[in-house]
Ligand SMILES: Cc1cc2nc3c(=O)[nH]c(=O)nc-3n(C[C@H](O)[C@H](O)[C@H](O)COP(=O)(O)OP(=O)(O)OC[C@H]3O[C@@H](n4cnc5c(N)ncnc54)[C@H](O)[C@@H]3O)c2cc1C
């Protein structure tokens with residue numbers, strides 16, 4: 024084999040701590056290396072041309088580039104060598120930037136290490152074989168999981184592009200957290216007025232199938248051809264018959280049901296439609312509170328329903344959907360404030376969370392939009408907001424910033440002063456984070472125009488005194504202790520990964536960080552892709568963000584899906600397992616371990632059977648390869664010979 | 676953090692082979708690099724698709740051929756890109772660890788762990804600690820005396 028080695032200087036990123044000339048010189052002495060050089064920016068246009076020129080002029084059959092991480096530029100260089108006529112798998116990279124030049128300044132040790140990494144790459148390349156992709160057809164339907172504002176935006180954009188969309192929402196209505204908000208920063212426009220029409224669009228589009236009260240049960244397949252089983256949970260109401268008239272709700276005798284949509288500030292009935300603008304506007308029975316299910320003696324709703332929609336015998340139903348791509352937009356949940364015992368969240372009725380205050384402010388909320396405190400319905404004269412409750416605090420496992428609380432506190436403070444001009448408002452904060460467009464101006468308005476008192480410092484304790492609460496903290500700017508008596512305390516509870524996020528990630532085979540937020544493929548350059556081809560992210564499931572960013576991400580994910588679907592076929596990854604039938608002893612171990620069911624028996628003449636890999640199903644994990652006793656099954660491009668060649672080059 | 680800026684300077688480097696899965700730990704090592712988290716220079720990383728691809732033989736052969744240490748790292752259990760590869764790896768590598776003494780290899784020369792793509796700091800600590808351990812153990816004396824087992828495994 025005639026191999027060319029290109030050692031990248033990456034400006035000074037590599038050359039600063041690695042003698043790239045020396046690395047190239049040593050590479051030139053390796054077996055099969057016909058050409059070795061060092062180049063300033065190998066990934067640049069002239070850099071790639073230099074590789075292509077060398078391939079032609081030196082008749083190269085394989086190329087090694089020693090540069091940055093292959094996770095960064097392997098696809099770039101593979102395309103480059105392909106354009107010069109080589110097979111894209113006749114290429115290897117040695118990572119001498121992230122794994123060498125950036126992690127140590129010892130030039131001599133780095134140079135030795137880089138040279139050895141190049142030697143390993145060359146050793147592997149000598150065993151490489153050209154591999155060829157095949158084409159598989161793409162099912163141009165997309166599934167969106169989660170019907171918050173991010174998922175709605177993604178679904179509508181895909182629908183506008185002419186795609187069939189399946190939207191799966193776990194609650195009985197779409198809308199997510201935004202549906203619970205009163206107004207939105209920084210424009211203070213009404214949340215349901217801007218979200219409502221989008222929610223209506225979802226049901227009016229012919230090409231969107233909505234599964235509400237549903238969850239993903241299992242996912243199999245791969246980009247272009249996923250099979251998703253969706254569990255449609257029993258709602259005990261036939262939604263094709265339910266008209267959303269609400270007659271059942273009015274008559275339901277079980278009246279002490281926590282109203283989840285109103286954050287438990289009011290009671291709902293056992294049969295319920297969560298809010299007036301719900302989409303779909305259909306009733307659902309809560310089994311835990313329904314007297315028919317708990318005591319076996321009520322049947323009121325069934326009697327009063329004018330369309331006979333109530334069905335106590337209903338069972339969960341599994342529907343199977345075939346899609347080519349999946350957008351995950353499962354949003355977030357909120358930190359449980361009772362973790363901070365000293366704030367009294369969950370203990371005192373008048374210590375509430377930010378989302379509860381949204382419901383209090385909302386005209387469709389539990390108090391019809393009049394600001395009253397939960398304990399006795401009195402109008403509060405003094406309100407204290409406490410920022411960062413479950414944000415930026417490593418001691419409760421939440422070192423990150425929730426990104427939206429500073430802004431929604433300012434919004435809620437402004438709205439409070441609009442509703443009740445005589446009410447005084449205090450905010451205890453750590454730092455104010457308001458980096459969006461018109462955001463800082465908005466916070467300033469709260470402070471300057473609305474006279475909200477901002478006190479920089481942590482609150483130590485909140486305790487009751489008479490029928491009021493005392494908030495004790497310190498003002499770190501003045502260096503004094505402060506005590507504020509308040510009628511209502513609002514805790515800005517932080518954002519955390521939505522319940523079940525990890526389990527869903529495991530079904531999707533995508534990664535999540537230590538807090539349960541889904542990981543994007545590249546933090547800067549691939550923000551909506553995941554490392555699983557065909558699975559994209561939108562909204563807060565990826566990390567805390569506000570509505571504009573969630574919507575932008577929804578649109579971006581939709582654009583990615585449209586790009587994927589703009590072709591009728593996609594190339595398969597040829598780095599799959601392959602069985603050498605003559606070596607296979609028919610033990611079937613590979614069939615047992617393959618997580619994807621990619622291996623089956625192939626009957627040969629005489630009743631003999633051998634393992635056979637389905638290349639379009641194989642994901643290339645190599646588990647079978649490590650399992651196979653006679654090593655008959657080999658993962659191409661990472662065969663035993665290739666890996667051992669690297670080991671050998673280094674150790675022998 | 677141990678040794679974040681005080682990398683032990685050694686005249687003679689050790690040979691440590693790392694087998695890292697493409698999706699998590701290789702990414703974690705990249706993240707550590709991008710963040711310029713300083714690390715010792717003894718480690719040479721081989722990228723494998725998944726720790727499930729990790730044949731214990733790769734580690735054994737590395738040590739037989741004279742590597743001073745072998746480090747395997749993959750996705751945290753339950754976060755495997757291929758669902759279960761790392762669970763198989765965990766069983767196999769645990770067995771290997773117990774088997775090494777029979778080959779006359781100090782099991783402290785072998786370590787496996789889990790580091791995700793976002794855990795650059797953790798990766799720095801893993802590399803620093805393991806490299807320090809190998810420096811303490813010194814160069815691999817070779818296992819020529821154990822020729823019987825050697826031949827069985829090395830064929
Ligand atoms: C008190 C408060 C006030 C706020 N005020 C503002 C504001 O004024 N302006 C602003 O820009 N931002 C504001 N925000 C932030 C805003 O709520 C979010 O940016 C936005 O709601 C994110 O939308 P999303 O679609 O990503 O997530 P979500 O709204 O959480 O939607 C996710 C959806 O997915 C569903 N789901 C979850 N898991 C699954 C599953 N496994 N299967 C199926 N479905 C699932 C959920 O039921 C939900 O419907 C505020 C946040 C809070 C807490």
Ligand code: SF4
Pocket residue numbers: 599600616617618619620621622636640641642643644645646647648658
């Ligand atoms: S490499 Fe082997 S175990 Fe992995 S998916 Fe392919 S056939 Fe299955």
Ligand code: SF4
Pocket residue numbers: 602606607608609610611612613614633634650651652653654655656
């Ligand atoms: S594990 Fe190997 S020998 Fe056994 S059936 Fe599969 S390919 Fe054949």
